[in-house]
Amino acid sequence: MDSYDVIVIGGGPAGSATALFLARSGYKVVLLDQSRFPRDKVCGEFISPAADAILEDLGVLSEIEAHSPVRLNGVAISSYEMTGFAVDYPPLPRTTRPMTSLSLPRFLLDRLMIERVRQTGVAVKEGHKVTDFIVEEGRVVGVRGRDNSKTPFEFRVDVVVDAGGRNGISLRRFDLKKKSRGSSKIALAAHWTTQHPLKKYCAMHVSDPGYTGIAPTGENQVNVVLVVDKKSLQGEKDLHDFYVRTVLKNPLRRKLLDQGEVAEKVRSVDSLGFFVRPPTLGGLVLVGDASGFIDPFTGEGIYLSLRSAEIAAQVIDDCFMKKDFSRNALAVYERRRKREFHKKFLLSKILQYLIYNPPLCNRVIQTLARNPDQAATLVGVIGDYIPADKVVSLKFFGRLLANSFRTDSRTLAEKKWNQDLEQNG
Numbered sequence: 001m002d003s004y005d006v007i008v009i010g011g012g013p014a015g016s017a018t019a020l021f022l023a024r025s026g027y028k029v030v031l032l033d034q035s036r037f038p039r040d041k042v043c044g045e046f047i048s049p050a051a052d053a054i055l056e057d058l059g060v061l062s063e064i065e066a067h068s069p070v071r072l073n074g075v076a077i078s079s080y081e082m083t084g085f086a087v088d089y090p091p092l093p094r095t096t097r098p099m100t101s102l103s104l105p106r107f108l109l110d111r112l113m114i115e116r117v118r119q120t121g122v123a124v125k126e127g128h129k130v131t132d133f134i135v136e137e138g139r140v141v142g143v144r145g146r147d148n149s150k151t152p153f154e155f156r157v158d159v160v161v162d163a164g165g166r167n168g169i170s171l172r173r174f175d176l177k178k179k180s181r182g183s184s185k186i187a188l189a190a191h192w193t194t195q196h197p198l199k200k201y202c203a204m205h206v207s208d209p210g211y212t213g214i215a216p217t218g219e220n221q222v223n224v225v226l227v228v229d230k231k232s233l234q235g236e237k238d239l240h241d242f243y244v245r246t247v248l249k250n251p252l253r254r255k256l257l258d259q260g261e262v263a264e265k266v267r268s269v270d271s272l273g274f275f276v277r278p279p280t281l282g283g284l285v286l287v288g289d290a291s292g293f294i295d296p297f298t299g300e301g302i303y304l305s306l307r308s309a310e311i312a313a314q315v316i317d318d319c320f321m322k323k324d325f326s327r328n329a330l331a332v333y334e335r336r337r338k339r340e341f342h343k344k345f346l347l348s349k350i351l352q353y354l355i356y357n358p359p360l361c362n363r364v365i366q367t368l369a370r371n372p373d374q375a376a377t378l379v380g381v382i383g384d385y386i387p388a389d390k391v392v393s394l395k396f397f398g399r400l401l402a403n404s405f406r407t408d409s410r411t412l413a414e415k416k417w418n419q420d421l422e423q424n425g
């Protein structure tokens with residue numbers, strides 16, 4: 001049997017990126033995924049602009065570009081049919097380089113990533129479900145599982161990376177998952193066909209009973225994610241019917257979809273938000289959604305997966321240099337990840353609070369609409385290339401509060417939003 005240095009469980013963005021970074025550093029990697037690619041995944045399919053640099057570094061961006069993907073200029077945010085704005089991404093700090101975001105089906109993104117992994121010599125084993133870890137002397141030293149034909153397999157290595165997503169096997173096996181307050185939310189998603197999709201923006205609309213993210217993902221195709229509290233589903237017998245009805249009940253969404261029609265059966269993800277305790281054993285690292293998930297509103301999951309894969313690969317490389325795979329040695333990864341992302345997580349939580357408070361939400365969105373500089377900074381932070389402390393700061397909130405008393409006439413950002421709606425109307 002072939003021997004490997006690292007096992008990666010899962011071939012989503014987190015697992016593929018980790019495998020690519022490690023293979024590039026010369027490690028023998030085996031990637032195990034229970035699915036066969038291409039496979040689909042419930043997602044807003046809108047990728048932070050900051051992800052481009054990592055995808056380019058991994059040699060995947062050119063493959064993506066070859067499929068002429070949709071590129072968005074910015075984000076449109078609106079609330080409760082009252083107010084909204086559309087704002088372009090500001091240029092990368094200290095440059096004039098315009099920023100855009102990729103918006104492409106996960107069916108394609110994940111396939112292109114796994115193909116790249118295979119090209120770099122990683123052993124990709126599809127249809128291989130990991131069912132347990134091999135633990136010796138307080139350290140994970142391998143995995144066991146079954147392939148699609150029920151044949152058992154076992155691999156032993158120095159480090160196992162669990163990139164198995166929100167249902168990652170280590171979360172159950174080591175009881176690492178904690179429900180968050182957002183866990184009562186459910187996301188429903190489907191692609192729609194429409195003649196005139198919003199072309200330049202990902203449209204986030206907050207409304208009762210929840211919010212939608214609408215992003216074009218191809219010619220005449222948009223992806224519509226609806227996030228609602230599970231209580232809204234009480235008494236509902238047909239999830240698909242509820243989703244279509246709720247999306248179309250809202251006049252603004254109807255306008256955005258421009259008589260579009262849902263093109264597939266709706267898919268759902270339950271108990272959206274959760275936290276994850278770091279493992280207590282050596283030899284194990286959690287990357288991507290397996291390390292926790294807040295809420296898709298700020299749409300950073302794919303970037304976070306790619307960037308945390310990069311950090312994890314660097315730390316694993318250091319561990320191989322020192323021949324130390326203990327919990328202490330690997331904990332450097334969690335510390336670095338937390339240092340880099342904790343303000344962005346805080347922002348996501350603040351936005352969570354805001355979107356479920358209609359008067360406050362309207363007020364903030366109206367204020368941002370009239371202060372395009374602040375709106376652009378926020379969008380750059382959401383896009384993961386402006387540091388989150390530019391928004392999570394007393395200075396930003398103080399200015400927001402002061403600006404909320406201004407009663408200027410409509411700004412360019414509001415006009416842009418209205419123009420976009422008119423084009424669709």
Ligand SMILES: Cc1cc2nc3c(=O)[nH]c(=O)nc-3n(C[C@H](O)[C@H](O)[C@H](O)COP(=O)(O)OP(=O)(O)OC[C@H]3O[C@@H](n4cnc5c(N)ncnc54)[C@H](O)[C@@H]3O)c2cc1C
Pocket residue numbers: 009010011012013014015032033034035041042043044045046047048128129130131163164165166167168169187188189225269287288289290296299300301302303305
């Ligand atoms: C409703 C919704 C909307 C979202 N919208 C956006 C968005 O617009 N932009 C964005 O950036 N992010 C978004 N996200 C987040 C994004 O989808 C995730 O952050 C991202 O998919 C995480 O990637 P991953 O590789 O960690 O996990 P996944 O993509 O879930 O991949 C995990 C892989 O592991 C495999 N696997 C699992 N268990 C095992 C096992 N035991 N053995 C073998 N294989 C296994 C699975 O088959 C799967 O292929 C959204 C999430 C949701 C729920």
